[in-house]
Structures are given as structure tokens and as C-alpha cells.
Amino acid sequence: MGYHKLTEYIHRLIRTKGVMRSLIASVVLIVLIFVFSVRDPLFGGYYNVSNILNSIAPILLVGIGQSIVLISGHIDLSIGTTVGISSMMSATLMTHGMPYYFAILITLFSCGAFGLLNGILVGRMRIPSYIATIATLILGEGITQLVAKNVDTAFVGHAARGFRNLFFYGKFLSINNSVWIAVIIWVIMLILLSKTRTGRYVHAVGRNPVAMRVLGVKIDSTIDISYVICAVCSGFAGLILTAELGYGEMDIGNNYEIYAIAAAVIGGITTLGGRGLLIGTAVGASLWCVLQNGLVRIGVPVAVQNVVVGVVIIFVVYLDVKARQGKSGIKRLI
Amino acid sequence: MRKEILRLDNVTYMARGIRYLDMFRMHMFSGEILGVFFMQYHGKRELVEIISENLPIDFGKIYLEETLINSYANDANGTKGTSSANGRVPASVIGYQDTLVDDMTVAENVYLLRPYVRTHIINNSMLFSQFAILADEFGLDIDGYKLASELNELESYKIMLLRAVISGTQLIILEDMDNLLDGEQLQDFNHMVRSLSEQGISFLCVSDHYGELTKISDRILIIDHGQVTSTLQAEQFDKFDDPDDNFNQPVNQNVSITSECALKFNHVYAGEMKDFDFQVNQGECVLMWDQHNKVTDDIIDFLSGASLPVSGSIELFGGLSNRKSMMRNENRNRNRKFRRKFIGKFQSQYAITPKRTAPDISIILGDPTTSMVIGDITYFDNLCMHISTRDNYLWTRHLHRKSIYAEYSKLIGSAIDLEDPFDASRNDLYKMVYYREYLYNPKLLVLVRPFANTDADIQVHITALIAKFQERGTTVLILDNNPNSSLVLYGRIIVVSRGKIVQDAYNNEGDAWDIIN
Numbered sequence: 001m002g003y004h005k006l007t008e009y010i011h012r013l014i015r016t017k018g019v020m021r022s023l024i025a026s027v028v029l030i031v032l033i034f035v036f037s038v039r040d041p042l043f044g045g046y047y048n049v050s051n052i053l054n055s056i057a058p059i060l061l062v063g064i065g066q067s068i069v070l071i072s073g074h075i076d077l078s079i080g081t082t083v084g085i086s087s088m089m090s091a092t093l094m095t096h097g098m099p100y101y102f103a104i105l106i107t108l109f110s111c112g113a114f115g116l117l118n119g120i121l122v123g124r125m126r127i128p129s130y131i132a133t134i135a136t137l138i139l140g141e142g143i144t145q146l147v148a149k150n151v152d153t154a155f156v157g158h159a160a161r162g163f164r165n166l167f168f169y170g171k172f173l174s175i176n177n178s179v180w181i182a183v184i185i186w187v188i189m190l191i192l193l194s195k196t197r198t199g200r201y202v203h204a205v206g207r208n209p210v211a212m213r214v215l216g217v218k219i220d221s222t223i224d225i226s227y228v229i230c231a232v233c234s235g236f237a238g239l240i241l242t243a244e245l246g247y248g249e250m251d252i253g254n255n256y257e258i259y260a261i262a263a264a265v266i267g268g269i270t271t272l273g274g275r276g277l278l279i280g281t282a283v284g285a286s287l288w289c290v291l292q293n294g295l296v297r298i299g300v301p302v303a304v305q306n307v308v309v310g311v312v313i314i315f316v317v318y319l320d321v322k323a324r325q326g327k328s329g330i331k332r333l334i
Numbered sequence: 335m336r337k338e339i340l341r342l343d344n345v346t347y348m349a350r351g352i353r354y355l356d357m358f359r360m361h362m363f364s365g366e367i368l369g370v371f372f373m374q375y376h377g378k379r380e381l382v383e384i385i386s387e388n389l390p391i392d393f394g395k396i397y398l399e400e401t402l403i404n405s406y407a408n409d410a411n412g413t414k415g416t417s418s419a420n421g422r423v424p425a426s427v428i429g430y431q432d433t434l435v436d437d438m439t440v441a442e443n444v445y446l447l448r449p450y451v452r453t454h455i456i457n458n459s460m461l462f463s464q465f466a467i468l469a470d471e472f473g474l475d476i477d478g479y480k481l482a483s484e485l486n487e488l489e490s491y492k493i494m495l496l497r498a499v500i501s502g503t504q505l506i507i508l509e510d511m512d513n514l515l516d517g518e519q520l521q522d523f524n525h526m527v528r529s530l531s532e533q534g535i536s537f538l539c540v541s542d543h544y545g546e547l548t549k550i551s552d553r554i555l556i557i558d559h560g561q562v563t564s565t566l567q568a569e570q571f572d573k574f575d576d577p578d579d580n581f582n583q584p585v586n587q588n589v590s591i592t593s594e595c596a597l598k599f600n601h602v603y604a605g606e607m608k609d610f611d612f613q614v615n616q617g618e619c620v621l622m623w624d625q626h627n628k629v630t631d632d633i634i635d636f637l638s639g640a641s642l643p644v645s646g647s648i649e650l651f652g653g654l655s656n657r658k659s660m661m662r663n664e665n666r667n668r669n670r671k672f673r674r675k676f677i678g679k680f681q682s683q684y685a686i687t688p689k690r691t692a693p694d695i696s697i698i699l700g701d702p703t704t705s706m707v708i709g710d711i712t713y714f715d716n717l718c719m720h721i722s723t724r725d726n727y728l729w730t731r732h733l734h735r736k737s738i739y740a741e742y743s744k745l746i747g748s749a750i751d752l753e754d755p756f757d758a759s760r761n762d763l764y765k766m767v768y769y770r771e772y773l774y775n776p777k778l779l780v781l782v783r784p785f786a787n788t789d790a791d792i793q794v795h796i797t798a799l800i801a802k803f804q805e806r807g808t809t810v811l812i813l814d815n816n817p818n819s820s821l822v823l824y825g826r827i828i829v830v831s832r833g834k835i836v837q838d839a840y841n842n843e844g845d846a847w848d849i850i851n
Contacts, residue, residue, distance in 0.1 A: 211705060
């Protein structure tokens with residue numbers, strides 16, 4: 001590629017919506033890595049990097065799902081419950097002797113159905129998404145507790161070694177499979193959002209649902225698809241966490257909806273809908289995990305960690321708000 | 335001697351590298367109604383914002399009641415322009431933005447939502463009794479206890495006007511009221527404006543329709559490309575060559591019209607719609623003049639699948655009745671008694687699919703440069719959005735997109751390459767919206783108020799775009815509450831008054847022109 005074409009490409013990339021905000025988050029991430037590496041020489045060591053990558057994987061997955069729902073103009077607060085359902089269902093099925101590949105398929109299918117329920121409540125019944133997904137969060141928790149009789153599952157056992165290797169302990173190029181699964185799903189979703197009609201519709205529905213309705217686009221189906229994808233991504237996150245733990249835990253997904261929102265918003269996904277890149281989600285998830293890991297390693301008390309994380313999120317989102325206020329296009333729309 | 339209320343002295347305003355106002359000079363006196371007619375849209379919004387929000391200007395000075403409130407000269411900090419109205423609101427604007435709070439009463443909207451309200455504890459009975467006195471004084475038959483959401487358009491604008499007067503504003507800007515109110519309402523509103531001007535309130539009426547300005551203004555300024563080109567006194571109004579008058583011959587006379595039905599409403603009842611019965615044949619261009627703006631939203635809702643009529647039926651593209659869908663509807667109605675009353679029966683081969691627009695219909699909403707543009711998607715992707723509902727692989731097959739690009743880049747120009755559609759000019763945005771539907775090639779094109787908020791240049795542009803559809807034989811249905819600008823296009827006019835069709839005339843009968851005029 002010639003020099004002029006390269007610079008033109010870079011300029012075009014920067015002008016693409018969401019790239020600047022992802023860049024801001026990337027710069028903050030690089031600064032944090034540098035600071036933590038200076039404070040703790042072992043921060044950049046193999047084991048710690050491996051830990052960080054393993055912790056990024058489930059957060060990236062839930063972040064991807066939440067990003068897609070946010071881009072479509074809504075929100076999903078039931079992600080934590082979906083992760084819990086995935087964990088309990090897969091572990092329960094495996095402890096009852098089902099081969100792990102069937103258990104995985106049934107679990108993912110069930111998560112998808114749970115996501116579809118969210119889609120129906122939000123898209124077709126027009127219940128505000130934050131209300132509908134809080135309701136399904138509580139509903140899902142209740143059902144999980146009922147079915148599991150309020151106890152976590154037993155250890156999935158050595159027979160499920162295949163499952164645990166597939167989703168966590170197995171390695172390729174010295175990186176755990178959990179990371180590769182997250183990366184592969186991220187790439188698939190990148191292609192979906194940028195290259196497929198569904199992806200365009202997700203962006204467009206979030207940006208201008210009125211125009212999309214008169215253009216004959218199936219808005220309800222688009223919302224359904226976004227919630228199903230979110231739920232399936234959460235299902236994968238649940239499987240990874242279960243594989244790591246070795247048993248199903250009802251509360252395994254606690255606070256994951258917050259991690260998902262943090263990863264998405266830090267990475268530049270706007271809460272107004274229609275805008276955002278999954279590259280930003282990856283940066284957001286990485287920033288979150290690096291921050292958490294780094295603060296622990298340098299001995300910052302937990303309470304202070306929470307304060308620092310909160311401040312960083314406010315700072316990055318504030319940059320996003322200021323960037324949006326400056327756009328004449330937005331001003332014209334308001 | 336009349337008191338001067340506003341003076342703009344050689345005001346120049348630039349934004350984003352574009353000069354919107356160029357050595358703009360105007361002055362207004364107390365109690366005057368000054369009309370401002372923009373030949374183009376260029377500078378219209380900017381003039382309103384400069385006066386109402388006191389934006390920093392690039393050159394010139396602005397005086398309000400003979401006090402300098404805005405100047406191009408740098409202040410002590412070197413900041414461009416010094417704008418200071420000393421905390422006063424220079425002017426109130428009444429127009430597109432609804433500033434009433436739906437869940438508050440009329441009296442609360444008038445007395446509480448304005449600057450310098452000092453009371454902390456609200457005495458409701460005093461509020462309402464004060465409002466009753468005020469309403470009586472201005473001859474308003476509006477109950478102060480009514481919620482703002484219950485007001486109709488005319489009442490809403492009258493209340494906004496009242497609130498501006500109560501706030502002590504001496505200058506009120508009326509923006510495009512002819513687009514926002516129908517004929518009768520506008521007359522009533524203008525009557526109130528006239529009586530307020532006699533009490534010393536000044537009005538600046540900004541509009542794209544010269545004819546409407548002549549009905550209310552004492553003087554009219556003609557603005558061309560951001561400059562005042564002439565000032566007309568009342569006796570000179572007839573001498574101005576109204577651009578709207580240039581459209582005196584319909585352009586669709588040679589389009590072939592068939593007797594096949596494109597759209598038919600059979601005794602439809604819904605909301606304000608009463609016994610709505612009309613037919614549009616394929617190839618026709620029909621203007622539906624919704625005088626009181628009662629049925630336009632319902633028609634759009636039916637065609638876009640957002641709702642169903644209470645009773646009656648809607649046919650699309652004639653054809654044979656689809657007995658299967660009729661039977662399905664009958665069974666559904668029989669099984670669910672409560673739905674029998676509320677589901678309309680659709681007797682068409684192309685039954686309207688609930689929840690989305692039928693496949694062969696295109697709808698372009700009013701003010702499409704904002705309502706129909708999808709931000710954060712490139713101009714070209716916006717252009718392809720509707721056709722993608724037919725072509726599943728458009729986004730993945732490069733060749734499809736390449737051929738569309740090759741064809742439409744010649745029609746649109748360099749704007750097709752824009753990353754942000756809002757960087758395009760208004761002309762280019764109109765091209766995007768209309769060519770999107772042209773690419774889609776619908777059988778029926780429905781336009782909602784296509785000429786609202788447009789200047790003469792844009793109107794010519796839109797007319798040419800619509801003519802392209804007519805050349806193809808597309809049926810065009812225009813829904814408008816201000817038909818003057820649509821005269822050039824239609825071959826038939828259907829007049830709707832308060833939800834009922836009162837007249838249906840063809841252009842060549844001469845009746846249609848008499849109806850408008």
C-alpha cells in the first residue's frame with residue numbers, strides 16, 4: 001500500500017465513529033501497563049500475563065454481548081443471571097452423566113432462549129429494557145435456585161476433563177483455550193457487525209428506529225437477535241468459569257452485568273445506541289482486568305481499588321460525552 | 335417616535351467554514367411584525383439562533399432596545415465576540431421545539447417555566463386564578479387545569495406565546511408557523527399575534543413561504559444567500575416574484591395512469607379517521623390535503639404496520655383477494671372475541687405484515703434530512719439501507735455494492751463517498767433519501783409534508799426527484815397540511831377536513847386549483 005493510501009486509510013479509520021474513543025482507552029491501557037510494570041517487575045511476567053488474559057476472556061465475552069445490545073439502543077442487566085444459568089445447567093447435566101458436548105449445546109440453546117425472552121419483552125412488548133432485564137434477572141435467579149434447590153452442583157468430575165480442557169485448561173501456543181474462545185467469538189461478532197445485513201440493522205435500529213421502521217426493517221427481529229447473541233456470549237462466559245472452577249455455582253455471574261457495561265462503555269460503546277466498535281470492547285475489557293490485576297499486585301487495599309476503578313470509568317466516559325457534545329451532527333439531531 | 339427593539343448592524347456569522355450571514359442588516363421597531371423570507375435555507379436557522387441565543391458573531395453588532403448585546407470585537411481575554419445580554423433572554427422562539435412539559439398543567443407551564451420565578455412554594459389556587467384572568471384578557475378558551483399533553487397544536491402554540499409575553503420578552507421569533515399549523519389554525523394564531531403586536535410586542539416571522547408572510551407582516555425582508563437583498567413595505571408585497579408562483583403547471587401530465595388499484599381504503603375508521611374511503615390508482619400522483627392534520631399519522635401507521643384500523647379494510651395493489659389470509663383473520667377473530675372489534679380485515683394479495691412497512695411501499699417522512707438519515711453509517715450505506723431488505727447478501731457481496739456505487743455516483747456526485755452523512759449538504763441529503771427509495775423501486779411512494787421547512791431551491795430539487803419516480807410509473811401519495819408547494823406535482827387532490835374526506839377532484843377539471851385558492 002503506497003504512503004498516501006496508507007495515510008488516507010488511517011485518516012478514514014480515525015474518522016470512523018468509535019475509533020477515537022477506542023484509541024483514548026488504548027492510550028490509558030498502555031499507560032497503566034507501563035505504570036504497573038514499573039511498580040512491579042513481575043507484572044509483565046508469563047504467569048501474570050496469563051492470569052490477566054484468563055480474567056479478560058469471560059469479561060470480553062459478556063462485554064461483546066452487552067456491546068451489541070447497547071448498539072441496538074437497549075441494555076441487558078440480566079447477563080449475570082445468564083452466566084449463572086449457564087454454569088448451573090452445564091454442570092448439572094454433566095454431573096448427571098450427560099456427555100459434555102450435549103450439555104454444552106443444551107446450555108447454549110437455553111441461554112439463547114433466555115435471551116429471546118428478553119428480546120420479546122423489549123422488542124415486541126415494548127417494556128423498557130432496563131425494567132425488562134431486571135425482571136428477567138430476578139426471574140432467572142429464582143428459577144436457578146428452585147431447580148438447584150439452592151445449592152451449587154457437585155464437582156463435574158474427571159469424566160468432564162474434556163470439557164474443562166476445551167473451555168479452560170487446554171492450551172494452544174501457551175495460551176489457555178478460554179482466551180482463544182473469546183477471541184474467536186470476538187472475530188465472529190466483528191464480522192457480523194461489519195459485514196452482514198444483521199449487523200448493519202443493529203447499528204441502524206439503535207441510531208434511528210423510526211426511519212428503520214418505515215424502511216421496512218424488522219426491528220423486533222433485530223432486537224431479538226441482539227439479545228440472543230448477548231445471552232449466548234454470556235453462556236460461553238459461564239461455561240469458561242465453570243470449566244475453571246470445576247463445578248456449577250449459582251452466584252458465579254454476580255456483578256458480570258456491571259463488568260459487561262464497564263467493558264463496553266470504557267471501550268467507547270455509547271449508551272445512546274447506534275454507535276460503537278467491538279475493538280473498543282476488547283480494549284475496555286483489557287483495561288478493566290489490567291487495572292484490577294495491577295492494583296492488587298501493587299498492594300492497593302480493596303476499598304481503594306474500587307474507588308480507583310470507579311474514577312477511571314468516569315474519566316473515560318466523560319471523555320466520550322465531551323467528544324459527542326462537540327459533534328455538529330449530534331447537535332443537529334437534538 | 336417608534337422605539338427600536340432590535341438592530342443587526344453588518345452582522346457576519348460563519349460556522350464550519352461556511353458564511354451563513356453576510357453583512358446582514360436589519361432593524362425592528364416595537365410592536366412591528368417583521369417577516370423574513372429566505373430564498374434558500376442558508377442562514378435561516380443561524381439567524382434565529384444568533385438572535386435568540388446571542389451566539390458570538392464574526393463581524394458586526396447587535397443591539398437590543400438600543401443596548402449593545404453582541405459585538406464582534408474581542409473581549410479582554412481575546413475570546414472572539416462579546417455577547418452579553420446581561421442575563422436577559424434576547425428573544426423567545428416559538429417553532430419546531432415543543433417547550434411545554436406534557437405532565438404539567440397549562441397554568442404551571444405558563445407561570446413556572448420561565449426565567450426569574452422567585453416563589454419556592456407554589457400556591458395552586460392563585461396560579462389558576464391568575465391564569466383564568468390572563469386567558470380572559472387574551473380571549474383564550476383554555477382551562478388552566480388542563481395538562482399540556484391534552485392541548486391541540488393551536489392551543490399549545492398560543493400557550494407558548496402567552497408564556498413568552500408573561501416572561502417580559504419584547505421580541506418573539508415565530509419560526510415556520512405555516513408548516514406547523516393548518517390554514518384555519520394559522521389564521522387564528524395570526525389574529526392573536528396581531529393583537530399582541532398592537533400592545534407593543536414585536537414579532538419576527540421567519541418562513542420559506544412568501545405568501546403566508548404577506549398575510550401577517552408589516553414589512554418583509556428578502557434574504558438571498560445570507561444577505562438582505564430587499565425590504566418590502568406592505569404596499570409592495572405584490573410586486574415581489576414569489577418563487578412558489580413559478581410552479582404553476584403540474585409536471586406529471588404525461589404519466590400513464592392505469593385503472594388498477596394501488597391503494598384503497600374501504601370505510602376505514604380509526605382515531606380521528608371517519609369513514610375513510612378513497613382509492614389511488616397505479617401511476618397517479620395524489621395530494622391528500624389534511625387540513626387539520628388529523629389523519630396523516632394514522633395513514634403512516636397503517637402503511638408502516640405500526641397499528642391497525644378499528645374497522646374497514648385497506649387494499650394494496652389490488653389483485654385477487656387472498657382467501658387464505660382472510661380465513662386466517664376470520665379464525666383468529668372467532669377464537670379471540672375481544673379482537674373481533676379491533677382488527678381490521680386485509681383483503682389483499684399483499685397483506686400488510688404487522689409491525690413493518692409492506693414490501694412494495696416506500697415512505698419518506700417529513701423533514702427527511704433528520705428523520706430519515708441514519709447517523710454513524712456512511713452516506714453510501716444509508717443509500718443502500720432500504721434495498722438491503724430485499725437483497726440478503728448486499729453487505730457481503732462486493733459486486734452488488736460496486737454496481738450500485740457506479741450507477742449512483744453519477745447521480746449524486748462526490749457526496750456518495752462521505753463517511754458521515756451529516757457532512758453532506760441539504761441537497762445531497764435529500765438526494766440520499768430519495769435515491770434510496772429510487773434504488774428500492776417501490777410501487778407506491780408516500781411522502782409526508784415533502785416541502786415543509788424547505789426553501790425555493792430545495793423545492794425545485796425535490797420536485798425533480800419526485801418527477802423521476804413518476805417517470806417510472808410509481809404511484810405517489812403526498813400527505814400534506816399546506817398544499818401550496820405541492821401544486822406542481824399532483825394530478826388529483828383529496829381534501830380531508832377533521833378526519834373526513836370532503837372533496838376529491840382532478841387537476842384537469844380546474845376544481846383542484848379552486849380548492850386551494
